[in-house]
Amino acid sequence: MSKIHYTFILIFCFASTMHSQIIYYGNESIPCYPKVFHVSVHIVLNEGGEGSFGMSEIEEHFDLMNAWFEPLCWTFEMCKQDTVIDHSFNLLNQNRFTKLPEYYNDDHMLNLYYVSTSSIRDFCHLAPQRGIEDPTTAHVVMARTCVTNDLIHKLCHMFGLIDTYNPANPEFVNGSNCTVAGDRLCSTPADPYNPNTNMGFVNTSCQYISDIRDANGQFYEPMVGNIMSSYRGCRDGMTVEQYRTMLNTYLTLTYTPW
Numbered sequence: 001m002s003k004i005h006y007t008f009i010l011i012f013c014f015a016s017t018m019h020s021q022i023i024y025y026g027n028e029s030i031p032c033y034p035k036v037f038h039v040s041v042h043i044v045l046n047e048g049g050e051g052s053f054g055m056s057e058i059e060e061h062f063d064l065m066n067a068w069f070e071p072l073c074w075t076f077e078m079c080k081q082d083t084v085i086d087h088s089f090n091l092l093n094q095n096r097f098t099k100l101p102e103y104y105n106d107d108h109m110l111n112l113y114y115v116s117t118s119s120i121r122d123f124c125h126l127a128p129q130r131g132i133e134d135p136t137t138a139h140v141v142m143a144r145t146c147v148t149n150d151l152i153h154k155l156c157h158m159f160g161l162i163d164t165y166n167p168a169n170p171e172f173v174n175g176s177n178c179t180v181a182g183d184r185l186c187s188t189p190a191d192p193y194n195p196n197t198n199m200g201f202v203n204t205s206c207q208y209i210s211d212i213r214d215a216n217g218q219f220y221e222p223m224v225g226n227i228m229s230s231y232r233g234c235r236d237g238m239t240v241e242q243y244r245t246m247l248n249t250y251l252t253l254t255y256t257p258w
């Protein structure tokens, strides 16, 4: 990991106490397993030397992360902030996306990058799957073109959750293959979303409107509000099983994140 391109600004820790209303789908209790994740924030600058996100907005992102992960008693603290002055990373392509953690990650910390935009398809849900498992690859990249909840979606990927939709391995509506298809979780119903179609699945009120059927001829009833769905403006919660899955990812780590 090279620090050559860093312009170091300051180190501090920022803790949030804000609460918001997140829906926890399921009747079981969510295990509280207190953990503070230390986060290194990297703001990529444009050619004019400016970042795409301001500090107040980034602090709001920490409020949001802490609200979503409060059921697990997890908190995220901003412990370091620096800027990346190489603006080739600000309009992120696949090559630069791959290089970001290699060049700039702080090992053992969760790294949060802010860039302007990306040419990578479906970038706003893209994060290294189970990236937390390697102390050198734990990172999430937010772009100006992503919505705020995309940050939570990406974090969940890093902690091991899969999208609720999986056109390559679709789950049946009756759930009979729920442990091996879709997102492999039975608490999230089959979701027919397919990024390769222009078909409308939800309306502006977040009501599911598609009449397509699964291989058994059954109509879908996806959980459009789930954080791992692709209905980005509708996401309002996650299932207890999803929380437990992320906790299990953390508990099986072979190192201790700072």
Ligand SMILES: [Zn+2]
Binding pocket: 125, 126, 153, 157, 162, 163, 228
């Ligand atoms: Zn995703």
